[in-house]
Amino acid sequence: MNDKNNPLLSVRNLTIHYITDDGLVKAVNDISFDLEKGKTLGLVGETGAGKTTAAFGIMNLVPDPPGKIISGEILINGKDILKLKKNESKKYRGKVASMILQDPMTALNPIITVGEQIAEVCRLHDKLSKADAYIKAAQMLELVGIPSDRIDEYPHQFSGGMKQRVVIAIALACNPQLLIADEPTTALDVTIQAQVLSLIGDLIKKYETSMILITHDLGVVTEICDKVAIMYAGQIVETGDLEAVYEHTKHPYTKGLFGSLPSLSAKAHRLNPIYGSMPDPTNLPNGCAFHPRCPNKMPACENRAPTNTELESGHFVRCLLYE
Amino acid sequence: MLKFIIKRILLAIPVLLGVTLLVFTMLYFTEGDPARLILGDTATEEEVEALREELGLNDSFGRQYINYLGGIMKGDLGTDYITGRPVRDEIMERLGTTLKLAAASIIFSVAIAIPAGIISAIRQYSLIDIITMVLALLGNSLPNFWLALMLILFFSVYLGILPASGLYGIEYYIMPVIGISAGAIATITRMTRSSMLEVIRQDYIRMARIKGQTEFAIIVKHALKNALIPVITVIGIQFTVAVGGAVVNEQVFAIPGLGKFLVDAIKARNYRVVQGGVLVLAIICSLVNLFVDLLYAFIDPRIKNQYQESAKSRKIRRVRDGG
Amino acid sequence: MAKKKGQVRQIWRRLKKNRLSMFGLITLIIIVLAAIFADFIAPYPYDLQNYSVAKQFPSLEHPFGTDNYGRDIFSRVIYGTRVSLQIGFISLTAGALIGTIFGTVSGYFGGRTDTVIMRFTDILMSIPKVVLAIAIASTLGPGLVNAMIAVAISSIPNFARVARASTLTVRDQEYIEAARAIGAGNFRIIFRHILPNILAPIIVQATLGVGISIILAASLSFLGLGVEPPTPEWGAMLSAARTFIRDEWYMVLFPGLAIMLTVLALNLLGDGLRDALDPKLKT
Numbered sequence: 001m002n003d004k005n006n007p008l009l010s011v012r013n014l015t016i017h018y019i020t021d022d023g024l025v026k027a028v029n030d031i032s033f034d035l036e037k038g039k040t041l042g043l044v045g046e047t048g049a050g051k052t053t054a055a056f057g058i059m060n061l062v063p064d065p066p067g068k069i070i071s072g073e074i075l076i077n078g079k080d081i082l083k084l085k086k087n088e089s090k091k092y093r094g095k096v097a098s099m100i101l102q103d104p105m106t107a108l109n110p111i112i113t114v115g116e117q118i119a120e121v122c123r124l125h126d127k128l129s130k131a132d133a134y135i136k137a138a139q140m141l142e143l144v145g146i147p148s149d150r151i152d153e154y155p156h157q158f159s160g161g162m163k164q165r166v167v168i169a170i171a172l173a174c175n176p177q178l179l180i181a182d183e184p185t186t187a188l189d190v191t192i193q194a195q196v197l198s199l200i201g202d203l204i205k206k207y208e209t210s211m212i213l214i215t216h217d218l219g220v221v222t223e224i225c226d227k228v229a230i231m232y233a234g235q236i237v238e239t240g241d242l243e244a245v246y247e248h249t250k251h252p253y254t255k256g257l258f259g260s261l262p263s264l265s266a267k268a269h270r271l272n273p274i275y276g277s278m279p280d281p282t283n284l285p286n287g288c289a290f291h292p293r294c295p296n297k298m299p300a301c302e303n304r305a306p307t308n309t310e311l312e313s314g315h316f317v318r319c320l321l322y323e
Numbered sequence: 324m325l326k327f328i329i330k331r332i333l334l335a336i337p338v339l340l341g342v343t344l345l346v347f348t349m350l351y352f353t354e355g356d357p358a359r360l361i362l363g364d365t366a367t368e369e370e371v372e373a374l375r376e377e378l379g380l381n382d383s384f385g386r387q388y389i390n391y392l393g394g395i396m397k398g399d400l401g402t403d404y405i406t407g408r409p410v411r412d413e414i415m416e417r418l419g420t421t422l423k424l425a426a427a428s429i430i431f432s433v434a435i436a437i438p439a440g441i442i443s444a445i446r447q448y449s450l451i452d453i454i455t456m457v458l459a460l461l462g463n464s465l466p467n468f469w470l471a472l473m474l475i476l477f478f479s480v481y482l483g484i485l486p487a488s489g490l491y492g493i494e495y496y497i498m499p500v501i502g503i504s505a506g507a508i509a510t511i512t513r514m515t516r517s518s519m520l521e522v523i524r525q526d527y528i529r530m531a532r533i534k535g536q537t538e539f540a541i542i543v544k545h546a547l548k549n550a551l552i553p554v555i556t557v558i559g560i561q562f563t564v565a566v567g568g569a570v571v572n573e574q575v576f577a578i579p580g581l582g583k584f585l586v587d588a589i590k591a592r593n594y595r596v597v598q599g600g601v602l603v604l605a606i607i608c609s610l611v612n613l614f615v616d617l618l619y620a621f622i623d624p625r626i627k628n629q630y631q632e633s634a635k636s637r638k639i640r641r642v643r644d645g646g
Numbered sequence: 647m648a649k650k651k652g653q654v655r656q657i658w659r660r661l662k663k664n665r666l667s668m669f670g671l672i673t674l675i676i677i678v679l680a681a682i683f684a685d686f687i688a689p690y691p692y693d694l695q696n697y698s699v700a701k702q703f704p705s706l707e708h709p710f711g712t713d714n715y716g717r718d719i720f721s722r723v724i725y726g727t728r729v730s731l732q733i734g735f736i737s738l739t740a741g742a743l744i745g746t747i748f749g750t751v752s753g754y755f756g757g758r759t760d761t762v763i764m765r766f767t768d769i770l771m772s773i774p775k776v777v778l779a780i781a782i783a784s785t786l787g788p789g790l791v792n793a794m795i796a797v798a799i800s801s802i803p804n805f806a807r808v809a810r811a812s813t814l815t816v817r818d819q820e821y822i823e824a825a826r827a828i829g830a831g832n833f834r835i836i837f838r839h840i841l842p843n844i845l846a847p848i849i850v851q852a853t854l855g856v857g858i859s860i861i862l863a864a865s866l867s868f869l870g871l872g873v874e875p876p877t878p879e880w881g882a883m884l885s886a887a888r889t890f891i892r893d894e895w896y897m898v899l900f901p902g903l904a905i906m907l908t909v910l911a912l913n914l915l916g917d918g919l920r921d922a923l924d925p926k927l928k929t
Contacts, residue, residue, distance in 0.1 A: 061532055094535030101533075106526040109545050111552070111624055121534040154624045170534065341769035349785045460917075464910035466861045468868050469884060469902035476895050560771075567774030571865050575888075585777070586869050589784040601773065601781045609772040 007034035014072030023282035027053040029234040042221035045231030097178040098171040104163035108155035115151035140169040161192035233289035240315030400599035410599040420580035432507035440515025462509030471502030488577040503568035507561040559615030660922035667918020673911035681727040688721035722878040734860040737797040745805025753813030767803035793872035812844035853916035857909035
């Protein structure tokens with residue numbers, strides 16, 4: 001493993017399972033990656049690939065039961081947050097790391113004013129007085145582009161895009177070192193998506209916040225991210241700098257993802273979808289989880305699980321083709 | 324807000340009128356001639372006919388209803404055919420007892436059920452949750468008058484520590500209140516629990532965790548208020564149920580309230596009393612539910628604002644349409 | 647149709663997993679069998695009076711004891727199953743039918759129809775169920791059939807509410823639009839397309855409602871306004887036994903236990919059905 005200049009976040013062999021009535025759901029299986037200060041990682045994958053579970057793992061908020069962190073370390077500034085005591089964990093969340101949820105419609109408490117919801121986090125971590133927290137909340141609203149005179153309004157008085165701005169304000173109110181944005185624009189109108197995304201991009205640049213952007217949109221990744229990690233069936237199948245992954249794509253799944261993007265260039269007339277669908281996480285295939293759908297399948301893929309292989313500095317692939 | 328209150332009150336008027344019409348109609352078609360009832364078997368046909376004329380019993384249905392309604396407006400519920408006293412006075416003498424029983428039961432139910440529901444939800448599937456749910460299930464399956472009898476059997480007959488009849492002091496309330504409350508406790512507990520479980524799953528609770536809020540504050544500040552909003556309506560409905568319970572339990576404990584009066588009146592075919600009694604109880608239940616609805620709107624900003632906002636948007640429309 | 651069958655099988659599979667509901671179902675089956683075969687199960691006729699054995703403590707001969715007329719309480723409780731189930735099921739079915747039609751029409755047509763029907767249910771709901779049933783029973787006079795009518799009317803508003811709410815959720819769905827587009831009439835749409843799709847919540851309401859109806863009918867009889875003695879109705883038995891609570895407690899205990907067990911079984915089954923029909927709602 002490389003260790004260029006101590007990363008802010010270092011996830012090591014993280015494995016998270018859900019124990020449910022329908023069986024063991026292997027949501028996240030042995031993922032590792034690093035994220036440096038001020039950098040942005042795009043975590044890409046289909047629905048159900050385990051992105052959100054990984055994110056909640058990093059927040060130390062995997063719902064237990066049914067979720068269980070089976071193994072792994074999540075180091076922030078070298079400290080494993082999975083070993084934090086309960087009250088230390090509370091100081092970590094919201095202050096060191098924060099998160100933006102997918103659906104702003106449900107992320108805000110319907111019966112508390114937006115101002116109070118922003119102020120809450122300031123009072124918790126920055127020990128501001130009620131009045132100071134209120135002022136801070138007003139500033140945060142202005143920062144995300146909402147007139148501060150709407151501070152006493154309730155969430156239902158805002159549009160979806162505005163609500164997501166409020167969520168962003170909450171997430172950034174205590175100036176966290178790490179921000180996880182879980183598909184922050186998926187639930188919004190297409191016209192609003194770009195605005196919200198560029199707002200997030202501008203703010204993290206301004207405050208040098210590191211970010212994990214969870215998305216299934218490869219286009220968005222090129223605009224904001226420095227690094228990218230492709231997830232499939234709970235594993236990171238390919239990760240590296242943006243350029244490495246985009247220009248020197250190695251994993252057949254990543255290639256498939258690019259192939260299924262519509263392109264304006266004349267070359268492609270037809271989309272190349274990846275055939276089949278994600279395997280059932282309670283019943284993953286033997287060997288490489290992608291083999292049933294892989295165009296480059298070899299006989300060995302059915303039996304042997306690939307390991308993480310570093311091709312060039314920081315560019316990892318999990319595929320037998322490269323072992 | 325005022326608009327909502329006025330609208331809700333206006334909506335209650337046709338319901339209350341409907342109740343008077345329904346009750347009047349039902350008892351109008353009841354067999355048995357009040358005039359004959361008053362005069363007894365010895366009276367001649369002419370005497371009875373004269374009294375019918377005098378009481379207005381020969382008027383058309385519509386006329387009689389209008390007269391009755393007119394009486395109600397003036398607070399006159401007619402005359403008790405048997406005692407010759409105004410029905411209103413007889414009801415007022417006993418109403419307090421019934422209402423005290425119903426109110427005490429609702430207060431008792433809420434005091435037990437809401438904490439029980441909350442604890443059950445927070446400790447879902449724990450022993451305490453299972454015990455609570457089993458008790459709630461039993462509470463919903465018991466006829467309240469039988470529970471009352473069993474309480475008498477145990478506390479009065481076996482232990483001899485509680486009085487089995489009458490309502491002369493605080494200790495007289497214990498058994499009737501438990502008897503009346505069992506169903507309400509069960510219903511409100513289950514409602515609180517499921518509402519709480521529903522709320523706990525919401526994204527805004529997750530958001531509160533992301534902020535680093537303590538579990539206690541999450542329950543009290545974020546979950547409880549949201550969870551209790553739907554429970555309030557159920558409490559209103561349970562008041563109506565408790566009034567019914569009081570009517571039956573007055574019979575069990577020989578409590579001289581409106582319920583016992585009503586049942587005795589039916590057996591004596593004393594229909595003016597039945598009419599008045601049912602009407603008064605229905606009106607009180609309607610008013611309580613009206614109050615609960617208003618309370619609901621007051622607590623939930625979504626409803627509160629809906630009305631303020633619609634007033635605002637109406638104004639905007641008026642300005643825009645130039646009128 | 648094949649899809650429907652599969653659905654039923656799936657619901658059954660989910661229900662089977664729920665142990666409490668299966669307990670409820672089995673108990674209910676036993677109770678129904680007891681009602682049907684009361685003539686064979688009950689050791690004595692329900693109205694056989696024998697003063698020489700009046701007020702006897704439970705024994706092998708009289709498992710639940712005897713009442714003040716020397717009638718065997720066990721036999722009366724068994725025969726009472728017939729009366730209570732009859733009242734519960736018949737009155738509930740009637741109430742459910744009328745209520746569902748009201749609710750569906752109300753939800754489907756909306757507008758003034760909706761307002762009128764909903765105000766009507768508001769009126770019925772503003773009167774405590776027992777008081778409403780008392781008022782109806784006093785209008786009609788006591789008796790088994792009249793008690794059933796009173797209970798049926800009292801159960802209308804619940805079904806109207808449930809049916810209306812469910813109709814509102816399916817009314818604007820595309821298959822309804824499609825049916826309308828191919829020229830199906832309102833009547834056909836309501837019966838062929840809406841009713842089958844709102845059946846689930848109504849079945850759940852009905853299962854829970856039978857229990858409520860049984861208790862309501864027992865309350866009426868207890869007050870002396872429902873089924874009259876000597877018919878072995880549980881509520882009426884309790885009413886008659888009250889006077890003897892001080893010394894002959896068994897006269898009060900067993901009829902009440904019978905009501906509780908029956909209603910409990912129905913509630914367990916109803917809860918299980920709700921979870922099985924809509925796993926999303928499971929808590």
